[in-house]
Amino acid sequence: MLWDDPELEVVELTSSRRALALAFGRRGSLSDRLRDGLDQARFDLLEVDDLQACLDNIAARKPDVLLHDLVVSNAISDFREQVDRSRATETLPVLPIMSRGEACPNALSLTPASNDGEIFLKLRALLRRERPSALSGRRESGCFQLDESGFKMHFQDLSAELSKTELCVLGPFFDLKTSRIDRQSLESLAFANNGWRTGSRSIDFHVIRMRKRVKAQIGIDPLCAIRGFGYALADG
Template sequence: MLLETGDILHLAEPLKGVADVADPSVAAFLAGVGDRLAHLARCEGPEALVSAVAETRPDYVLMGSIPDPALFEHLCAAMRSATLGVIVLARGGAIPAALRDAIPARMGVDPLDPAEGLNGFTLHLRALMRRCRPVALTGRQRVGGMLLDEAALTLTGGAGQASLSLEDMRLIGPMFDVPGAVWSREALLRLAYGAQTENGLRTVDVKLNRARRRLRAALGQDPVRSVRGAGYVFDPGIG
């Protein structure tokens, strides 16, 4: 899932994370980031990673492509929060079945193909937070005349304010992250429900259409537009 868009790494900066930079794939991926991810602690090796999780209570962990399955158990034991997101750098964007079976229920794990770059990392990270740790997303974003408040789960604009469910936010949130982008159903399904979802593409149509009806009733307009043969785009300029 590669989107041609401007730099959106700032959307990931408020989230607190830890990364194992002793892993060459992680170090290479973060090369050039500098201090832009101000709340990302760099660790050297799995033991340091586990210690950092216990000490800093991060929102997410960034690790290399072939972690020891036992590492998930150690991280889970070290967690001092109810949930934790894990981004695994994995070429092709898939996690091996043996690794999936080792993931504790308290963790949300998302594979990221390094080729998707820092914008892809930002989108996947925020989507992962919406799925497993929505309390971490407390910001507000404005697109045109619309204001999305992720903490309050509301969308304000037009004639009023609409309340959103967590599932609504999983589908609409990425559109706010990259306003004006046309989102395929495949991309929205992946972000809203995760790489290993058993939901089909029809789920996106059904859930998003329900959300659009509620938005139209509350705001007096539907800011989501269908693009024939391509997907959906968030367009607050339409009536």
Template sequence: MAAAHPALAPHVLLVEDEPAQRELLAYNLEAEGFRVTQAADGDEGLVALREDPPDVVVLDWMLPGVSGIELCRRLRARPETRAIPVIMLSARSEESDRIRGLETGADDYVIKPYAVAELLARVRAQLRRARPATVGQILEWEDITLDAETHRVTRAGCRLKLGPTEFRLLAVLMEKPGRVWSREQLLDRVWGREAYVDTRTVDVHVGRLRKALMAEGGSDPLRTVRGAGYSLG
């Protein structure tokens, strides 16, 4: 996977209590261009989920304190984390255990020991569903097409000129058309949590994106929701 801007790099939360296994997975995920947050137990995992929601959770079943099953259950119970894909790791190979893991809310179930390459492929598969722009997918909405791999945007077949920030902003909006994003959420997703940028900067770049999207004609596809934020469509 090509290196992405830190704000667009897919974020993986890795919850695994075995240090050697956790470090190995984190190393391989980062080598593939992912941003990784590590947690050694379920309690750390819960804190990480609240502080910096990931795009995908890789979660060990057997954890000290809050178990992987319980963590998955809590994640599914909260509206803000309900849609995050979960890949559960477990040494339990019985079909009944797999069914239990999936029924609890896991999207995938990987039996230990596993090949790291296979797990990376499963992470990418979940990302294609959750955040397609991060894995080079082509996004389409009405007459707008965004190619995340070549960084090309067209509207009604005409190539548009977008700056890198406007491109990332459009990619986020196109991944979930209709969703209203607050300025703070867009700052986190487009600029990154470490960026010291004022929320008014979002308004400036939304204005630039609007201008670029309408440069060749067509109606304004961006919606400003007073007191809430912005959405596409």
């Protein structure tokens, strides 16, 4: 996966807006790496180790994302149902944390082998999928600009309207300095898919549709295919 690369570099956020992450788990179980990753993604962190405190803060503080330790939450049979009943907002993005055991594409890994960039990429991908309004400002890469909360991609004085699916496909390219993503990682970030099969081309269908629609609006294809690997943001 993309975040298995120890040389992975993400693009720093320039927006001054900070979001709120509520973390539920054992006290002191969150690593400095997670705290640094949350800060890099412009999140303030509130930690709780009691279920009722977690539910009360969901209702009162209206966090932008809920992180939960799988070891703790799996011991509560109706954890997600209680979370859903407590939220005061239409959606509440939820991201599980794994501190040991086998890696899970949909969870945030805090094992010694995990990459710091994984926190940044998965948090931003989750918000695009479930709460894009929490993403403010424009992201720039080469000749393109991406307005995530406005669902628009800009090229020179032209702009393309994006669907949420198209935003989820394009967004990760603006988070990376290399702007190159393999198919498996792109599908995981865009759709939180953990059923990837070797040789799968399901992501290609969505990419092809997005490229066609965006090119029709701004006159340029935003992505280029890399044979046997995935895609890269076009040079323009």
